[in-house]
Amino acid sequence: MTIRFGLIGTGRIGQVHAANIARSDDATLSWIADPFVDGARRVSERFGGAVTSDPGELLASGEVDAVLVASPTPTHIDLIARSIERGLPVLCEKPIDLDIARVDALRETVRSAGVPVALGFNRRFDPAFASVRARVTAGEIGSLEQLTIVSRDPAPPPAAYIAESGGIFRDMTIHDFDMVRFFLPEIVEVSAAGSALFDEGAREHGDFDSAVVTLRDRSGAIATIINSRHSAVGYDQRLEAFGPTGSLSVANAATSLVSLSTAQTVEAKPPYQDFFLERYAQAYIDELHEFVRLVRGEESTSPTFEDGRAALVLADAAQRSATEHRVVSIDPAE
Amino acid sequence: MTIRFGLIGTGRIGQVHAANIARSDDATLSWIADPFVDGARRVSERFGGAVTSDPGELLASGEVDAVLVASPTPTHIDLIARSIERGLPVLCEKPIDLDIARVDALRETVRSAGVPVALGFNRRFDPAFASVRARVTAGEIGSLEQLTIVSRDPAPPPAAYIAESGGIFRDMTIHDFDMVRFFLPEIVEVSAAGSALFDEGAREHGDFDSAVVTLRDRSGAIATIINSRHSAVGYDQRLEAFGPTGSLSVANAATSLVSLSTAQTVEAKPPYQDFFLERYAQAYIDELHEFVRLVRGEESTSPTFEDGRAALVLADAAQRSATEHRVVSIDPAE
Amino acid sequence: MTIRFGLIGTGRIGQVHAANIARSDDATLSWIADPFVDGARRVSERFGGAVTSDPGELLASGEVDAVLVASPTPTHIDLIARSIERGLPVLCEKPIDLDIARVDALRETVRSAGVPVALGFNRRFDPAFASVRARVTAGEIGSLEQLTIVSRDPAPPPAAYIAESGGIFRDMTIHDFDMVRFFLPEIVEVSAAGSALFDEGAREHGDFDSAVVTLRDRSGAIATIINSRHSAVGYDQRLEAFGPTGSLSVANAATSLVSLSTAQTVEAKPPYQDFFLERYAQAYIDELHEFVRLVRGEESTSPTFEDGRAALVLADAAQRSATEHRVVSIDPAE
Amino acid sequence: MTIRFGLIGTGRIGQVHAANIARSDDATLSWIADPFVDGARRVSERFGGAVTSDPGELLASGEVDAVLVASPTPTHIDLIARSIERGLPVLCEKPIDLDIARVDALRETVRSAGVPVALGFNRRFDPAFASVRARVTAGEIGSLEQLTIVSRDPAPPPAAYIAESGGIFRDMTIHDFDMVRFFLPEIVEVSAAGSALFDEGAREHGDFDSAVVTLRDRSGAIATIINSRHSAVGYDQRLEAFGPTGSLSVANAATSLVSLSTAQTVEAKPPYQDFFLERYAQAYIDELHEFVRLVRGEESTSPTFEDGRAALVLADAAQRSATEHRVVSIDPAE
Missing domain, CATH: 3.30.360.10 (Dihydrodipicolinate Reductase; domain 2)
Structure with missing residues (x-):
């Protein structure tokens, strides 16, 4: 099963993930979201994928099997929450948030959701x-x-x-x-x-x-x-x-x-x-690979x-x- | 200008070249020839390109701008000769031949042809x-x-x-x-x-x-x-x-x-x-890059x-x- | 001027100092004291020097220009005090003492004595x-x-x-x-x-x-x-x-x-x-050399x-x- | 048994040997010969030994158990010959001579003498x-x-x-x-x-x-x-x-x-x-040590x-x- 990825955020690290997804035999880049839509477009031109300025559209598309969150830190909590709400596994860049209170507020939701949330400790x-x-x-x-x-x-x-x-x-x-x-x-x-x-x-x-x-x-x-x-x-x-x-x-x-x-x-x-x-460079590739295993329900070492x-x-x-x-x-x- | 490559020979080293051509922004794999046509087919499946068991068909296709010779050594002399006859630049794996007499016999032809012949001293x-x-x-x-x-x-x-x-x-x-x-x-x-x-x-x-x-x-x-x-x-x-x-x-x-x-x-x-x-691995990529420059008439360090x-x-x-x-x-x- | 050394303590580290004193062009081993007098005798046999079980005899001999204290830690304070009382420069193995109160009690004496006291931070x-x-x-x-x-x-x-x-x-x-x-x-x-x-x-x-x-x-x-x-x-x-x-x-x-x-x-x-x-090994030699300079009133880096x-x-x-x-x-x- | 050495030649390498002999527990420097007698004297002042400008006097002294030849190459053959004639083991600096004919002329003498001749391949x-x-x-x-x-x-x-x-x-x-x-x-x-x-x-x-x-x-x-x-x-x-x-x-x-x-x-x-x-430095010390073993008739790795x-x-x-x-x-x- 090829995992269709929705990538949110197309900065420096988002671009690395885009390239690795595109090169992976197990993954494709299906949707790309960035409020700075030109960035998303540029990534799409190189690696494919539909483009939107609104992460919500990506999440609602029905065309993604997993979400890769590479947007600014303050957006992480919200994007994780909305992804798991839709049952979509998330690989989120570190840190989850700068405020432990906000992290703790989400903690129980993540625990009970039964949807894999992985952290990008590459x-x-x-x-x-x-x-x-x-x-x-x-x-x-x-x-x-x-x-x-x-x-x-x-x-x-x-x-x-x-x-x-x-x-x-x-x-x-x-x-x-x-x-x-x-x-x-x-x-x-x-x-x-x-x-x-x-x-x-x-x-x-x-x-x-x-x-x-x-x-x-x-x-x-x-x-x-x-x-x-x-x-x-x-x-x-x-x-x-x-x-x-x-x-x-x-x-x-x-x-x-x-x-x-x-x-x-x-x-x-x-x-x-x-x-x-x-x-x-290699760590980012292997991180993606392990996350794909996690999404597939296979044994995985993802943090x-x-x-x-x-x-x-x-x-x-x-x-x-x-x-x-x-x-x-x-x-x-x- | 993207260089359309004709690859002759799909053994271990031919496969390396195929992958590098496919990944290059400056080159595409246009034709693949190997008498062992299954090998050619397998390469084509991964990296594209028309397939033939006959190098002659590749050379005559009109769809290649340059030839990469990765076939067994005894075929090198003949394939170089036929490539430059058609005005096609050649990157030939080493050695040209085991017999200096046969190399010398081709020498004047290469000299006067005005077509670049590069050797794969990676x-x-x-x-x-x-x-x-x-x-x-x-x-x-x-x-x-x-x-x-x-x-x-x-x-x-x-x-x-x-x-x-x-x-x-x-x-x-x-x-x-x-x-x-x-x-x-x-x-x-x-x-x-x-x-x-x-x-x-x-x-x-x-x-x-x-x-x-x-x-x-x-x-x-x-x-x-x-x-x-x-x-x-x-x-x-x-x-x-x-x-x-x-x-x-x-x-x-x-x-x-x-x-x-x-x-x-x-x-x-x-x-x-x-x-x-x-x-x-990197040397093969850079070798290809320099050969592309040679084909384009740019300054090149190809042997x-x-x-x-x-x-x-x-x-x-x-x-x-x-x-x-x-x-x-x-x-x-x- | 050759410095005549009185060595107090002939354990492992005392023996190193004895050998270095004996090999130095600037120093001789004049007296050796150790309550375990056999140890002192063995050092004397190899490197010369009068032998005593009583450090007091060494200090009073009038035949030492400087004292090297390599005895157990609890004796350091007393031996430093008695050496500087006689105006004899001391090179004392670390630490001065385990009790900062005892060190502080000696501090003013050392300060006012005007006699060099060096520590063996080799x-x-x-x-x-x-x-x-x-x-x-x-x-x-x-x-x-x-x-x-x-x-x-x-x-x-x-x-x-x-x-x-x-x-x-x-x-x-x-x-x-x-x-x-x-x-x-x-x-x-x-x-x-x-x-x-x-x-x-x-x-x-x-x-x-x-x-x-x-x-x-x-x-x-x-x-x-x-x-x-x-x-x-x-x-x-x-x-x-x-x-x-x-x-x-x-x-x-x-x-x-x-x-x-x-x-x-x-x-x-x-x-x-x-x-x-x-x-x-070399550090102990150089340490001794710098202490000799200190004793001679030359510029020295002794701690x-x-x-x-x-x-x-x-x-x-x-x-x-x-x-x-x-x-x-x-x-x-x- | 302490080996009494006769040292012939007090140049750079002769001085190294003199120091090593003096520091060895198994050897003493008994005689020193150098036509440039001031050189011999200077070595004697540091390390002891009688001094002569004539190697013959050293060899005839009856006070040397072994000869260390550190003189110029052209003198080696003659000094080896004269040493073994007197039954004195020799440690000779390399090379024996520049002329293989001269070496061969001495070869049989050395073989039949039964006196150890070691070469200074340090x-x-x-x-x-x-x-x-x-x-x-x-x-x-x-x-x-x-x-x-x-x-x-x-x-x-x-x-x-x-x-x-x-x-x-x-x-x-x-x-x-x-x-x-x-x-x-x-x-x-x-x-x-x-x-x-x-x-x-x-x-x-x-x-x-x-x-x-x-x-x-x-x-x-x-x-x-x-x-x-x-x-x-x-x-x-x-x-x-x-x-x-x-x-x-x-x-x-x-x-x-x-x-x-x-x-x-x-x-x-x-x-x-x-x-x-x-x-x-260490090799010269060990070389001397092995030669002493050779002189004593013990197992030795001397070349x-x-x-x-x-x-x-x-x-x-x-x-x-x-x-x-x-x-x-x-x-x-x-």
Whole structure:
């Protein structure tokens, strides 16, 4: 069964999904909605699909089997609600929302609807991270004791983006919180330190551009996230899983196999990949594939609405910890 | 202008070209010929194009702007000749032929035809090798003094293939000879040593499975090629360009960003890529792109019929050197 | 002027200092004191020097120009006090003491004595860490924004040692606290998370075997320390200094230049160095050299009594943070 | 039994040996001879030993148990002969002599003398090369099929040195020939290519500054040596042993654990070690240790006079091959 997709939102990430849907043997792009209808039209020209400025028309068309929500964050809750109301499975970009109260308000609806709602935590599908997770689960390094994530964006977003972002923890670290939960699902304690060191936008809006978060799992394992909104060397995405019998590490992705050695420096390589579209290209493809399995009722590793909510809970805790200078407890069962 | 391609031959490499033509914005797959017509049909089903068992029908169709020859080596000479007779540009897989006499017989025809004939030396288009070549040309390490190529296949081909291959130098090293000429176009001397160490097929047919070739350029620069028909660690493809102010190296392509450290070994990575289809996937795409430019009369870096012939001259010299245990002189102007 | 050393304590680390003194062109081993007088005798046999079981005899001998205190921690305060009373410069192994009150009681005496008291924070002298510090100071990566230290011992000490150690922060992390202060001298906030995951001794004595500490500098820069009392891959000692224009990293020390590639794993290297005596062999030599300069009244980079006290302040804060689950403020001017 | 050494020659390498003898628990420096007697005196001041300008006095002193010959090459034959005449074991720096006829004239004397004559092929004792040799012998990669040695000096020697050196093969490659024989003792064929690309001294004296040598073992295994008299990146010393089940590689020795990543290049490391005194410091120590074992009649891995001769045979063959442009056969049994 080919899944007919309705895509809502045709920005940078919407375009990635459109291309992956079009290239997939299991999916077609059936409808595209964007209030900025020219964007939708341009995507349709490349990859097919009917075009509308109104997501409602897409949902009501009867021609979509699943919805991919890639619109701005404030629209997510509403679009998820309206999709599941029609019985349509949703793959929604992260975060669900910036406000945990709004997420909680939808929670019961999602639970009882019996319609799959998946969250776009693409990094779970990255072949490297997925492989480390599988090898840890297989016991290759024993019980996980320490998880260290370095995650730095190449350059800060515009101040206007920062203003609406919900802060670094809800906007950027949210991916790392989910990655921590991918390995350590029962976080009981969060401590965060943040600084605004270089970005005027962050400073203006009381946000941080640099942060370190420490998280403790019920098992006692400790995870550390090291974030920065800039990175001269390019998109910096590393992870180390450490256990009693060894460690598994994910290195940065080289952009070239070439290195230069001179009298000044040896084995110097070209900078890393620019940003997430390049670094996680394969992850987006595999994420779609797993969502298709979910829609079909097959076994699937797609992160769920609950995963999206839990990551936001950690983000909120980190925000509170960093601004109030205190350690925050979490009840992972809530 | 979209180039309509006629593809002759739908084996492993023909299928790669078919996919790349289909995905290119500048090309379409118009006709597909293979005496094994089921193979052609299967390619057509995936990527489109009319199907025939007879290359002549393809050439005569009037619906192809360029011919891609991916059929067995013995057919190359004839297909090139018939293509240029009709004024159709050709991209022909390497080698042109195993017999230099047959190549020379076609040489004048190609020269006077005024129709582009490109050779499928795909490695020239590999981003890593191409980058080293560009940086050497830009003077980043000074005048090239030593070029070292390690090129090892994962496993030997079947004995039946060996029997028809023309020997390791004409079949496998031919790529490395072209790579040497990419950097050092005026080779004047060749010395080769070969052994049959592990492959029964090579031993049976008086061929080698292991070889080292040393080549001297008119400039005095010395190139070394180290070949093996097997490699436990996977496809082993490395290069070092060495000059007075430094060196540029191409490392093997990792298949994963993950490494494992234990009490036994640290920083252990997964094996390299299996073989050329994975390792040179991008090179095949770029090769096609440059050929399209050639067909359109734009500036192009496609290697030519003369490059194909020159590589064969070096292969013949290496064969003579290794079997007669002597150093062989070459006149690069011939 | 050759400095005549009095060495107090001939355990593992005392023996290292004895050998380095003996090999130095600037120092001789004049007296050796250890209540376990056989240990002192054995050192004397290899490297010379008069032997006594009583440090008082050493101090009163009139034949020492400087004292090296390598005895158990509880004796440090007293030996420093008695040395400076006699006007003898001291190089004391870390930590000064486990009790900040006792350290503070000595503080004014040290300040007013005008006799150099240096602390054995050997890692400052490690060529790699020293080089990163110098390059950061030279502005090679801009203002330091994030400092990440991974520091893991190969195996936990015996339970009896743990019982007397003052806890992981005062015993092990103390080195890392000093390293943080080497780069970021004005720490204003400390948050620590600790777990007892694998070591029975740690569990018994309410200590941790795994810990992560986050420290914020007055500049806003954030340092992270990741500690474990065990490490299957060997002594794990890494550091990354991250700034706006790049990063400087210290890798683990390989024990061999050899790597193995097979069909299973490629570029696998032998495990790292066992422990600090190997890893910091050169650092101990350079530490001694700088102390000799200090004794001679020359410019010196030796860390001081104040550095020793400041590291203990951070250790105390970390201990409080981890056990009381709160963020602790520090006044770096105190 | 402590071996009393007589050291003849106090140049750069003689001084290394003097220091190692002085530091060894098994050896003392008893006599030092150098016609340039000031050099001998300076060594004696640091490490002890009687001084003479006449090696004869040293040999006749009755106070030496073994002779270390580190004088200029033309004196080696005579000093070996005179040492064994007195029954004194000799460790002689490489090469024995530049003239195979002179070596052969001494050969029978050495054979029948029953006195150990060891050759200073220090690289055999390098921990990395020795480990690869041991692991190959242990079968870790199966039967050796290809051995690749890259060996490049940082900068060419003065023209006056070149004039007396016997040419690059006898002077520099001699070490690599011995390394090849360390792995593949029965070389049957040699082919060499040489060029004078950058060094005026080499050009003047008809010598090469760049060379590649291919050697075939009786087993069919092929070794390749890649030499240059200069290397911008520092002393370049690499080796790869390749077999059916994997490969073992020796990388260059880093001088620091630090790497720099910026927007231009990532993971850039400081240049390699300057030259052989640093790179092979440990090898010289282990070489001495094995020679002491040889002198004591214990099992020893010291290379012998025959090894020195065999390396010179290969050097002569390479010289003939490169100048006469032909492949040269060798009888390893001769």
